[in-house]
Amino acid sequence: MGLGFDWERRKNDLREELETHLRIAIEERIARGESPEAARAAAMRELGNRLLVADVTRSAWGWLWMERIGQDLRYAIRRLLGSPGFTVTVLLTLALGIGANLAVFQLVYSVILADLPVPHPEELVAVHAARTPFDEGWAVSYAAYQRLRAATPEAPLLARASVGLADLEIPNRVSAKPSCDLVSDNYFSVLGVTPAAGRLFIQADDTLGQSEWPAVLRYDFARDTFGSAQQAVGQHMLLNGRAFVVIGVAKRRFLDVVIGYAPDIWLPLALQSTGVFTPPWDSLGPGHDVTLSKPWHNQPTIFWLALIARIPPERRAAVAAHWDQVFRPDRELMTEATVDPDVKAALLRATTDVVPLNHGNGGMRRRFLTPLVLLMALSASIFLVGCLNLANLQLARLNARAHELGVRMALGASGVRLLCQIVLEDVLMVVAGFALAFVMGRISSGMLIRWASNHNSPLTIDLHTSLPIAVLGVSLMLLSLLFFSILPALIFMRTGVTRAAGSRARVAGIAQTGRQRWRANLLLITQVSLSLLLSSMSFCFASTLVHWETVDVGMDREHVLLVRSDMDETRYADHRDRLPALYLRMQERLQALPGVRSAAVGMCGGIHCGWNTAIYVHGRGDLTNGQVHGQEDHVSRGFFTTTGIPFLRGRDFSSTDTDKTQTVAIISRSYAHQLFGDNDPIGQRVGYEPAPNDHKFLIVGEVADAHVNGPQLEAPPMVYMSINQNPAPVHGIRVRVIGDPRALSESVRQALHEVDPTLPIDEMVPFSMELSGDLGTEKLLARLAGIYASLTLLLVTIGFYGVMSSRTSRRKSEFGIRLALGATRRHVQMLIVSQAAWILVVGIGLGLLLSVAAIRLASHLLYGSAVRNSAAIFAASVALAITGFAAAFIPARRAAYVDPLETLRNE
Numbered sequence: 001m002g003l004g005f006d007w008e009r010r011k012n013d014l015r016e017e018l019e020t021h022l023r024i025a026i027e028e029r030i031a032r033g034e035s036p037e038a039a040r041a042a043a044m045r046e047l048g049n050r051l052l053v054a055d056v057t058r059s060a061w062g063w064l065w066m067e068r069i070g071q072d073l074r075y076a077i078r079r080l081l082g083s084p085g086f087t088v089t090v091l092l093t094l095a096l097g098i099g100a101n102l103a104v105f106q107l108v109y110s111v112i113l114a115d116l117p118v119p120h121p122e123e124l125v126a127v128h129a130a131r132t133p134f135d136e137g138w139a140v141s142y143a144a145y146q147r148l149r150a151a152t153p154e155a156p157l158l159a160r161a162s163v164g165l166a167d168l169e170i171p172n173r174v175s176a177k178p179s180c181d182l183v184s185d186n187y188f189s190v191l192g193v194t195p196a197a198g199r200l201f202i203q204a205d206d207t208l209g210q211s212e213w214p215a216v217l218r219y220d221f222a223r224d225t226f227g228s229a230q231q232a233v234g235q236h237m238l239l240n241g242r243a244f245v246v247i248g249v250a251k252r253r254f255l256d257v258v259i260g261y262a263p264d265i266w267l268p269l270a271l272q273s274t275g276v277f278t279p280p281w282d283s284l285g286p287g288h289d290v291t292l293s294k295p296w297h298n299q300p301t302i303f304w305l306a307l308i309a310r311i312p313p314e315r316r317a318a319v320a321a322h323w324d325q326v327f328r329p330d331r332e333l334m335t336e337a338t339v340d341p342d343v344k345a346a347l348l349r350a351t352t353d354v355v356p357l358n359h360g361n362g363g364m365r366r367r368f369l370t371p372l373v374l375l376m377a378l379s380a381s382i383f384l385v386g387c388l389n390l391a392n393l394q395l396a397r398l399n400a401r402a403h404e405l406g407v408r409m410a411l412g413a414s415g416v417r418l419l420c421q422i423v424l425e426d427v428l429m430v431v432a433g434f435a436l437a438f439v440m441g442r443i444s445s446g447m448l449i450r451w452a453s454n455h456n457s458p459l460t461i462d463l464h465t466s467l468p469i470a471v472l473g474v475s476l477m478l479l480s481l482l483f484f485s486i487l488p489a490l491i492f493m494r495t496g497v498t499r500a501a502g503s504r505a506r507v508a509g510i511a512q513t514g515r516q517r518w519r520a521n522l523l524l525i526t527q528v529s530l531s532l533l534l535s536s537m538s539f540c541f542a543s544t545l546v547h548w549e550t551v552d553v554g555m556d557r558e559h560v561l562l563v564r565s566d567m568d569e570t571r572y573a574d575h576r577d578r579l580p581a582l583y584l585r586m587q588e589r590l591q592a593l594p595g596v597r598s599a600a601v602g603m604c605g606g607i608h609c610g611w612n613t614a615i616y617v618h619g620r621g622d623l624t625n626g627q628v629h630g631q632e633d634h635v636s637r638g639f640f641t642t643t644g645i646p647f648l649r650g651r652d653f654s655s656t657d658t659d660k661t662q663t664v665a666i667i668s669r670s671y672a673h674q675l676f677g678d679n680d681p682i683g684q685r686v687g688y689e690p691a692p693n694d695h696k697f698l699i700v701g702e703v704a705d706a707h708v709n710g711p712q713l714e715a716p717p718m719v720y721m722s723i724n725q726n727p728a729p730v731h732g733i734r735v736r737v738i739g740d741p742r743a744l745s746e747s748v749r750q751a752l753h754e755v756d757p758t759l760p761i762d763e764m765v766p767f768s769m770e771l772s773g774d775l776g777t778e779k780l781l782a783r784l785a786g787i788y789a790s791l792t793l794l795l796v797t798i799g800f801y802g803v804m805s806s807r808t809s810r811r812k813s814e815f816g817i818r819l820a821l822g823a824t825r826r827h828v829q830m831l832i833v834s835q836a837a838w839i840l841v842v843g844i845g846l847g848l849l850l851s852v853a854a855i856r857l858a859s860h861l862l863y864g865s866a867v868r869n870s871a872a873i874f875a876a877s878v879a880l881a882i883t884g885f886a887a888a889f890i891p892a893r894r895a896a897y898v899d900p901l902e903t904l905r906n907e
Contacts, residue, residue, distance in 0.1 A: 185203045
């Protein structure tokens with residue numbers, strides 16, 4: 001501010017000095033006898049051009065460039081405000097093109113590239129000792145964890161287990177359902193996580209029999225629940241009825257070691273002994289000293305802990321070899337429990353493996369790697385289309401300013417001076433567009449995460465701005481400036497201004513050279529081909545999403561209301577003998593509602609919840625593990641009628657199936673084929689254990705296969721048990737209705753509360769929403785590709801309209817002369833439309849090649865045959881052709897109605 005004030009003062013002093021010098025010269029000449037007019041004229045000739053003298057003097061001061069920048073800025077702002085349509089188009093194009101890339105790259109970086117926010121993440125490894133028998137996961141027992149941890153104190157080993165949602169009660173606050181993890185006492189110390197407030201777990205926190213258990217909160221959860229991390233420390237609360245006290249809050253950016261998952265609360269491993277929290281588990285199965293109702297700490301046959309260690313790379317081989325020896329008893333235990341010789345041999349050959357964990361654990365990276373890379377390529381395409389479109393608009397705009405710039409050059413302005421002014425004008429728009437793009441990218445990143453999340457498992461990802469994201473944003477901004485401003489300005493300065501020295505009338509009639517027309521056409525062709533690529537991918541992804549949302553899943557997806565109810569609470573779990581009567585009253589009350597066809601309960605609360613099991617056939621010891629393994633669910637009578645799973649043979653569960661009668665089972669077609677081949681399964685006996693305990697259940701029915709794990713996964717082999725014969729808390733109540741299930745949601749809720757006013761109802765969703773909620777990747781691809789395709793179509797339309805309008809304006813005299821010489825208006829229209837036609841034909845041809853190649857690369861993400869995808873490409877081509885012709889028709893019609901008499905008068 002001081003520099004600017006001093007600069008203006010010096011300019012005023014210089015102006016006064018020149019005026020004083022001129023006045024003194026005039027006075028001297030008048031004193032010598034000259035007339036005032038002659039004296040003034042002579043003095044001014046002697047002094048010369050005062051403005052030039054002032055410029056030369058200011059140049060000697062060394063700060064003239066700042067004055068010129070200020071002048072150029074003021075001029076640029078006036079130009080932008082005077083062309084609001086062009087300015088808004090540029091800002092929106094830059095915001096969308098750069099913002100789309102920033103949003104997608106934010107996901108790419110957070111999911112695939114970013115390291116865990118802990119010290120030395122390259123030292124962290126996941127420990128894979130042996131796959132569990134049923135789930136084939138990498139979980140181990142608590143006893144194995146303790147032995148492995150004690151065997152290598154120099155290689156710190158931690159354990160964790162997710163327990164899902166819990167019921168949170170805080171005095172004078174609204175209850176909630178946070179997600180929780182059980183972790184070992186050294187969890188935070190091994191990872192190197194520091195507290196934001198309070199303290200983290202120590203060895204004394206992981207002891208049995210505590211009256212008030214310690215808890216550590218995630219930073220965002222603590223802030224949202226208690227106002228701040230500091231205020232959360234010391235707070236008392238109830239989780240699933242147990243007393244807890246908050247001892248600390250983890251540092252702000254730490255979420256978890258699993259990408260996309262962030263527990264709200266961390267709890268000690270010893271808490272499992274209370275039976276209040278049950279993590280996912282696997283075991284050797286019935287008959288192998290498995291008692292789920294007792295604490296799992298002393299049961300080496302229950303596998304429920306995932307292990308992570310901190311080991312420098314150079315020591316990993318030695319530590320893994322030592323752990324092989326320590327884990328040998330556990331492998332021998334697994335080997336003795338299986339009857340499949342191939343599984344025995346695989347277990348005997350297994351070795352402990354350590355997998356680098358610096359980018360996080362879990363399958364999210366594998367799931368999203370290809371889709372995100374594909375979306376990054378599509379985002380780059382729309383950015384390129386936007387830059388090409390802006391380059392075309394800039395060239396057309398500079399051609400419209402050719403006369404102005406030519407006159408300024410003729411008056412002495414240098415080409416560098418004009419180039420700097422043009423670029424400075426565009427710098428303002430690029431910077432403003434980048435600011436909008438940054439805001440749009442931040443908003444869009446959260447929206448993309450919601451689209452990518454499954455209904456059953458929402459994603460939690462750290463979206464803080466990092467150096468790579470900032471570098472990408474600045475790079476895209478500079479590329480935008482290069483393609484949108486610098487290159488078009490250089491091209492125009494070489495070819496456009498030099499031809500603009502004539503009169504305005506002559507300039508208006510100048511036609512483009514062949515090279516200029518070819519350059520503009522090439523830009524349009526590239527836009528058309530990229531637009532067709534994006535449109536084709538959009539159609540294909542949309543078709544894939546529609547398929548998975550409508551495919552036959554073997555169940556009624558349109559008329560079933562799913563009620564999720566967590567009945568694992570003590571008042572239900574401790575009185576299992578009362579549950580059958582409660583379930584019967586629920587069914588009877590729901591079936592009495594108008595519009596309800598049937599109702600049933602089941603232990604599964606939705607898709608992805610049937611647990612793995614093994615069913616052995618009575619008298620057959622030749623079946624492999626692959627044949628006996630399947631999935632299991634416990635359901636009530638009427639479950640198959642309610643869900644729409646067809647009966648193939650046999651009967652449904654009945655009211656006479658109780659805990660005092662023969663235990664029965666209903667089997668799916670694929671499971672029946674695995675166990676019995678083509679033989680009739682009805683009347684066969686099966687059991688959870690090999691002979692002689694292989695005849696516990698009598699198969700009374702066979703049902704069709706159903707995609708109980710989601711529409712994309714194969715229908716698993718299923719065995720259904722009667723929940724009345726083995727009463728247990730359920731997690732799902734299904735109601736089949738007439739019409740839209742959502743219309744009866746409140747009636748169903750009221751009816752259930754009439755039966756049990758304290759029944760916890762977590763969620764009520766149509767079953768179709770439950771199934772489609774599992775299509776996070778497909779929704780992300782379809783929605784983003786659709787948005788990109790719409791944007792590119794809009795950009796191509798703007799590009800066609802801008803280029804064709806510019807051409808028709810420059811050829812206005814030509815069209816007037818043609819009309820004066822007898823050409824029809826239709827003939828003039830066809831001249832413009834034919835140019836657009838061949839651009840579209842060439843662009844669509846190149847776009848077809850790109851689309852076919854892209855669809856082949858993304859074939860594993862798409863559903864449909866070559867014919868189906870070809871139809872999508874054809875539909876995209878037609879849409880693009882219609883859009884291009886519509887954009888070219890408006891300038892063509894304007895050109896056809898030029899007044900020939902006015903043109904002849906001007907000529």
